[in-house]
Amino acid sequence: MSAADLVVRGGTVVNAGWQGAADVFVSAGRVTALAEPGAPAPDGSRPEEVDATGLLVLPGGVDPHCHVGFTSGEFTSLDDYRGCTTAAVFGGTTTIVDFAIPRPGQDPLEAVLERRGAAAQGLCDSALHGCVVTWDDTTEEQLRAMAGLGVSTVKMFTTYRGETMADEYTVLRTMKAVSATGGMVVIHCEADHIIEEAQERSGARGRTGAEHMGDTRPGLAETASVAEVLAIAESVDAPVYFVHQSSPEAVELVAAARRRGRRAYSEAVAHHLVLDESAYAGEHPERFVCCPPLRPRATVEGLGRHLFTGEISTVGSDHCCYDTAQKERYRHDVRAMPNGLPGVETRLAVLYSEYVAARGLPATRFVELVAAAPARLNGLYPRKGVLAPGADADIVLWDPAARWTVRTGDLHMATDYTPYEGRELTGRARTVVVGGRVVVRDGELADPRPLGRNLPSGPVGTLH
Template structure:
């Protein structure tokens, strides 16, 4: 058997979340086998990419994607082939999807196993979150089975009454089980009674079209739900992760909990960092139908400040691939239209552009943290988020200066629009390597076929301890 490396990425500036170095990255059998100082000769390999003058970063880990998602009568139009291809186009080499029961007949375990089967068509690696809507005596056993499958997180919604919402009793019981199983509780935090009442008030006044979405889901609803959930997490001792936070108040509540010793994390999304509620007064407000909605320009600026100071731990896409025909069926009534935005492909340039609005305070290392390293570490995804010996050979030769204007019709997400259509963004992938194979370069996309692996995740605290040991003393090159 030949020991000649399959690929060397030579002479690049390797940027991890904890620092950078000039190095040759040696790749064999889908793994990074060595990093060699760039002052040394380039090792012989079957193929060499010269990255002189360019940045080499870990492949992105998108911790929040919805693939082939069924919600009521709507189904997103993508499949794993489509979404994983779009992810790779955007420099993301691992996606984490959700197994959410589509109705009362589908159990949490069934939902995850169904997604795991669908993921066989993925072009990149896939991990999964579970989801619980209602508690019964089988849930502890189901969560044990999910943990055995390598699914170590469970999502619950505090809103969407009658569909995906979990009540407080269910949330507390699931949190206890996740502590027992060394898992992580994911929370979509919006206070359902406030949202239900506010939405009904608007409907009674005839203000229920898409142009009013942002007024029906106030910031207070998000922040009260975060506060209540943090109390439940403190009571149970459960680590908790809040998806798509949109307000500085919500992020501050998590920061305050962390200062008291709680294990709590804040995620936001690219659209909440860059778009504001004036979008609902635009010619195409349906492009921005998501929950929570866009916030005021002042709130967006304050949220971005939290990103700059490190209070936001990950930036995920919350990718949901509906098209405009689905969005436009019921723009007259936000209660009857599908919510969610396509974004797995644009997560890299939108996040980088947002961070680099203040380059004096932010670095590429900061970008790597929220784009790749943080999502991998917090979600206990082994082998991801770092360019280092023994890690998976997922990396991006990244051009921090390349600027493009987004054309939503020419992206690869299986839909016909993007909320960033016409927006100038900086920081795009030039070369993408996934599992040691070049999937994107100057010649275009090279479809690797359905080679994506299901990634079994580690226990939350087990992984955190192991990662702390690794990054506290990175191997010399």
């Protein structure tokens, strides 16, 4: 073992498949060893000691679904890499995967080249999903070039007509080309024709306001689109990853495909696992407008059960940092509103509190969902998502007993609200090490240097 410059002592290390007492030695930004508690430092070195007594020691969270400064229509969400990664790190996430969404008429490759430089503003590392909206005779070559730059996952949408929606032909061609590079399409599935019809019906009754969000995007639109996209993926033998699945029915379609031997994966996002449609009956329904919408409580419970069954592969945030003024502008018409909720900072805490502390989800499974599996499926494992020799030293000291109340003013996201305002949680990141540096110490920013790197993704991994 090489000389250490930092050691995390006295905690319980939790990886996806194992947990136990161990000290974590770090040298030059990498983990060098998991050692017996109290093991001497190697080669007579005198590393900085971080005390983790009574705490869980986790690999830093990997958020597979995070929109930074995201433009949709006339709205751009309010953070940049500095802001988003600051919030991420405070919440225990040390890698984000953002999206290079082309502007209208822009090439996918150009969107990637434009965005990747921003990583250097980050307090932690980041990777990118590319995005294809239309197919032309340059797209395949662009996808190869993107893979060469380390962008191996490509986002697509079956909704948002006239903006980022792709037709079935484009989905098929893109899946085939991306899978040939070792990558994978990650896709937002909601059948736009079903949504347009539902919106028209609501519109005819004057029910387009945020309080009617649930009616305008029915669950059927999601399952119909998932079934079609699974068939397209199967027809070209391509892997596929479904983002923000909001119902057990959608997840079960993907699980059935996996049982047939397909490489198909379900992502859930924290707000669909915790919040329900009753939020649309509250004082600020617009603050909860997201796609797919929040669902009935029984659907939320059914979705949550698949954290335990193993059918959900990852949990992301779908972080989108709009503020109240942006959300309120078209509060009367969800067709024009900016969609999405801020959540990069609260992802780990709400999931831990609601599912580990309250319902007994094993901490090892929690780590699998928020760190290890997102790293595998984004070609970042084992550099990210695990505490093991050779991994980047991104380490979260998690206080499993911390009781706290979510208040916007205590968070770091670039907005004036959180969908979890006033919620009592158990469990919180206390100290966060990024690349071997203590960036957050006991809840305070200890190292503000922007040393984020744009991470090249390798070929995407496989989960069973």
